[in-house]
Amino acid sequence: MSLYAPISALTTAREVESGRLTAQDALNHSHLRIAQHDQYLKVFAQELPKWAVLEGHLSGISIGIKDVFDTYDMPTAYGSPIYNNHQPATDSALVTMLRNCGATIAGKTVTTEFAWFSPGKTRNPHNLKHTPGGSSSGSAAGVAAGFFPAAIGTQTGGSIIRPAAFCGVSGYKPSFRLFPTLGLKHFSWSLDTIGFFAARAEDNAFIAATCSNRDLMINHTDKSAPKIGIYKSSIDHIMSPAMEHSIEQLAARAEKSGAVVVDVNAPAPVEEARSAHAVIQDFEAVLALADERCRFSGQFSEKLALYLAEGQEITPAQYDEARRTANHARKASRQLFDDCDVLLLPSAPGSAPETLQSTGDSIFNRMWTLLGMPCVNIVSGFDNNGLPLGVQIIAPFGQDKKALQAAHWLECNSE
Amino acid sequence: MSLYAPISALTTAREVESGRLTAQDALNHSHLRIAQHDQYLKVFAQELPKWAVLEGHLSGISIGIKDVFDTYDMPTAYGSPIYNNHQPATDSALVTMLRNCGATIAGKTVTTEFAWFSPGKTRNPHNLKHTPGGSSSGSAAGVAAGFFPAAIGTQTGGSIIRPAAFCGVSGYKPSFRLFPTLGLKHFSWSLDTIGFFAARAEDNAFIAATCSNRDLMINHTDKSAPKIGIYKSSIDHIMSPAMEHSIEQLAARAEKSGAVVVDVNAPAPVEEARSAHAVIQDFEAVLALADERCRFSGQFSEKLALYLAEGQEITPAQYDEARRTANHARKASRQLFDDCDVLLLPSAPGSAPETLQSTGDSIFNRMWTLLGMPCVNIVSGFDNNGLPLGVQIIAPFGQDKKALQAAHWLECNSE
Numbered sequence: 001m002s003l004y005a006p007i008s009a010l011t012t013a014r015e016v017e018s019g020r021l022t023a024q025d026a027l028n029h030s031h032l033r034i035a036q037h038d039q040y041l042k043v044f045a046q047e048l049p050k051w052a053v054l055e056g057h058l059s060g061i062s063i064g065i066k067d068v069f070d071t072y073d074m075p076t077a078y079g080s081p082i083y084n085n086h087q088p089a090t091d092s093a094l095v096t097m098l099r100n101c102g103a104t105i106a107g108k109t110v111t112t113e114f115a116w117f118s119p120g121k122t123r124n125p126h127n128l129k130h131t132p133g134g135s136s137s138g139s140a141a142g143v144a145a146g147f148f149p150a151a152i153g154t155q156t157g158g159s160i161i162r163p164a165a166f167c168g169v170s171g172y173k174p175s176f177r178l179f180p181t182l183g184l185k186h187f188s189w190s191l192d193t194i195g196f197f198a199a200r201a202e203d204n205a206f207i208a209a210t211c212s213n214r215d216l217m218i219n220h221t222d223k224s225a226p227k228i229g230i231y232k233s234s235i236d237h238i239m240s241p242a243m244e245h246s247i248e249q250l251a252a253r254a255e256k257s258g259a260v261v262v263d264v265n266a267p268a269p270v271e272e273a274r275s276a277h278a279v280i281q282d283f284e285a286v287l288a289l290a291d292e293r294c295r296f297s298g299q300f301s302e303k304l305a306l307y308l309a310e311g312q313e314i315t316p317a318q319y320d321e322a323r324r325t326a327n328h329a330r331k332a333s334r335q336l337f338d339d340c341d342v343l344l345l346p347s348a349p350g351s352a353p354e355t356l357q358s359t360g361d362s363i364f365n366r367m368w369t370l371l372g373m374p375c376v377n378i379v380s381g382f383d384n385n386g387l388p389l390g391v392q393i394i395a396p397f398g399q400d401k402k403a404l405q406a407a408h409w410l411e412c413n414s415e
Numbered sequence: 416m417s418l419y420a421p422i423s424a425l426t427t428a429r430e431v432e433s434g435r436l437t438a439q440d441a442l443n444h445s446h447l448r449i450a451q452h453d454q455y456l457k458v459f460a461q462e463l464p465k466w467a468v469l470e471g472h473l474s475g476i477s478i479g480i481k482d483v484f485d486t487y488d489m490p491t492a493y494g495s496p497i498y499n500n501h502q503p504a505t506d507s508a509l510v511t512m513l514r515n516c517g518a519t520i521a522g523k524t525v526t527t528e529f530a531w532f533s534p535g536k537t538r539n540p541h542n543l544k545h546t547p548g549g550s551s552s553g554s555a556a557g558v559a560a561g562f563f564p565a566a567i568g569t570q571t572g573g574s575i576i577r578p579a580a581f582c583g584v585s586g587y588k589p590s591f592r593l594f595p596t597l598g599l600k601h602f603s604w605s606l607d608t609i610g611f612f613a614a615r616a617e618d619n620a621f622i623a624a625t626c627s628n629r630d631l632m633i634n635h636t637d638k639s640a641p642k643i644g645i646y647k648s649s650i651d652h653i654m655s656p657a658m659e660h661s662i663e664q665l666a667a668r669a670e671k672s673g674a675v676v677v678d679v680n681a682p683a684p685v686e687e688a689r690s691a692h693a694v695i696q697d698f699e700a701v702l703a704l705a706d707e708r709c710r711f712s713g714q715f716s717e718k719l720a721l722y723l724a725e726g727q728e729i730t731p732a733q734y735d736e737a738r739r740t741a742n743h744a745r746k747a748s749r750q751l752f753d754d755c756d757v758l759l760l761p762s763a764p765g766s767a768p769e770t771l772q773s774t775g776d777s778i779f780n781r782m783w784t785l786l787g788m789p790c791v792n793i794v795s796g797f798d799n800n801g802l803p804l805g806v807q808i809i810a811p812f813g814q815d816k817k818a819l820q821a822a823h824w825l826e827c828n829s830e
Contacts, residue, residue, distance in 0.1 A: 089501055398735075
């Protein structure tokens with residue numbers, strides 16, 4: 001297992017609030033851990049800022065910010081040499097929301113190039129030879145390593161849920177547009193979704209609820225078991241045997257603890273929307289990076305340059321058709337919950353691959369980003385190499401609390 | 416009438432393409448006009464950049480850019496002293512799209528403060544004592560004055576259609592998200608819509624089609640008359656007598672030219688959504704300007720500071736409810752077109768008010784921004800003081816070409 005362990009944001013906040021721990025001590029603990037271990041894990045994209053204690057419900061909680069969110073007091077490079085030492089004028093909305101609740105910004109965490117696939121330097125805390133996943137690599141690895149109790153990132157394909165799974169932490173991708181993306185460097189504005197990393201579902205729920213004033217906190221008195229739908233689709237053969245086994249075991253433990261578990265088959269319009277994600281993302285990325293492609297074409301990775309050149313071939317008519325297909329799938333996705341409260345499926349094909357040249361495959365994530373539905377990664381087990389396996393709990397659009405609550409129940413009842 | 420006259424972008428492009436006019440001469444013509452007259456009209460927010468001829472279908476066409484769009488080579492102040500001399504690193508997507516087609520960026524045009532209501536310095540070319548409308552004040556006035564053949568702006572309430580009407584030019588607010596808002600300083604991301612100003616509908620269609628590669632060009636061989644629905648709603652009593660008369664006359668002329676004209680009554684769910692616009696805009700504006708409110712609270716106009724303080728009282732639950740109401744209205748709005756191709760209604764209660772302290776009332780615009788439907792302003796006549804009156808042609812969501820084509824038909828057949 002890992003040398004590292006995540007810190008609970010909820011416990012930290014309670015300790016600070018009760019006076020058993022000072023906010024300064026909580027921050028010092030994080031800072032020390034970073035000073036000792038970031039040389040191995042390479043979580044940070046920019047030099048650490050000076051940390052100050054702020055007042056509020058998140059006082060004493062340091063939060064890692066994926067380096068695609070603008071910060072007025074720290075350079076922001078979006079994972080690209082084009083923006084080396086770029087200093088934005090204004091904070092992203094979400095960063096200000098967090099500061100306004102007393103959170104201390106730990107620093108800017110490594111992202112892949114423009115939050116796409118070309119990896120950054122971050123390593124997986126469970127095994128330095130393995131990818132932490134991406135694109136929110138530093139945010140996921142930093143929470144896993146106990147560098148900070150929480151972090152924010154973005155998901156356009158699978159960039160919250162996959163790194164959370166690979167690093168063995170809770171990842172929460174909210175419903176599309178529940179949190180503002182202002183001040184985020186967009187890659188695909190119809191897909192880019194803000195998300196959170198923390199130790200467990202209750203910690204993510206606490207951070208998200210506190211900064212947004214939304215009713216997302218876990219209800220700790222509600223012990224009722226969710227009705228879980230095991231999602232069956234045409235790509236299930238891609239799962240590793242360890243992942244398959246892990247889901248079977250998790251389902252069995254959940255049933256034993258009182259949950260109803262049923263199979264849910266992918267409806268045809270949802271399956272058919274699989275290819276729409278790429279068309280929408282590719283078309284929008286060409287526009288999102290239009291200026292950079294004109295003025296700094298030599299500073300893209302070869303892979304991204306090629307990807308954007310191909311994206312330019314997509315016509316507006318093809319893009320509009322993909323958007324219609326996605327809307328059709330969104331409507332059809334309601335029937336997924338006819339017989340269950342939440343869906344359960346892999347967060348990734350397996351555990352983190354042994355490579356630093358790739359961040360893994362987002363095939364189990366892209367559909368749910370396209371549909372805009374809330375997803376929460378939970379640790380379902382570990383493979384033979386001690387690497388975490390993750391599954392995602394998915395609720396209907398707008399019912400984020402249901403996904404968080406079910407993830408919390410599973411974390412409590414199936415270990 | 417005005418001393419000034421707009422320049423047709425379509426004609427300019429054809430002249431340049433045919434070689435009868437050089438792109439350089441076309442630009443020189445614009446530049447000279449600005450040098451002579453901007454001291455009176457105050458269209459520009461920033462010093463004029465150096466103009467260069469670029470290659471492409473828009474070669475020789477200078478375009479005014481509302482100073483809420485980032486430009487890498489010109490300061491961008493968003494109409495606020497907070498951003499005096501602020502130099503963005505990157506072009507807005509739409510600015511790059513225009514440059515890539517050979518358009519020359521004329522300069523940054525005056526916007527109200529953060530594209531809200533506190534007026535800038537721009538005057539109405541038809542009468543310097545009257546407002547040009549807002550928030551895209553400089554873009555509308557500059558096109559009306561022949562400073563540049565086209566301009567871009569944004570509409571969150573009525574900031575394209577109203578200034579177009581007050582300045583007597585064609586204004587085109589596309590369907591929501593048809594054009595990317597990347598690199599725009601957002602005020603309310605669910606409402607902020609990019610739009611275009613030009614001499615006539617065919618000019619706006621030409622600019623929008625060319626930069627986006629979308630099928631929006633006017634079909635000049637299609638002479639068929641549209642079925643026009645005169646939209647009747649609970650706010651019609653706000654119309655000035657001149658506006659009322661102008662619409663009656665326009666409808667009579669359209670009928671004479673072969674159009675079918677019917678009355679269309681506002682459906683109840685659409686009327687009920689009227690208040691949802693304010694809730695959505697106010698809630699989002701507080702988040703969009705969260706950092707500025709924390710760090711530069713003294714640099715807001717008193718009016719905007721108060722507005723944002725009130726906006727902060729809106730709860731997430733009220734915001735979510737307003738979004739549901741808007742979605743309900745979007746569905747109900749389909750029945751508006753049961754008996755007609757397009758709707759016709761005032762672009763503003765009357766002509767431009769005699770004031771420089773206000774940009775006029777967006778009451779006839781906000782609903783259509785909320786519903787995301789394409790709107791095109793056409794000049795319907797002039798009032799007794801020689802000020803233009805404008806009406807808007809509205810088509811179903813996504814059917815922008817229908818709105819442009821109907822506006823073109825009316826411009827050709829009802830003068």
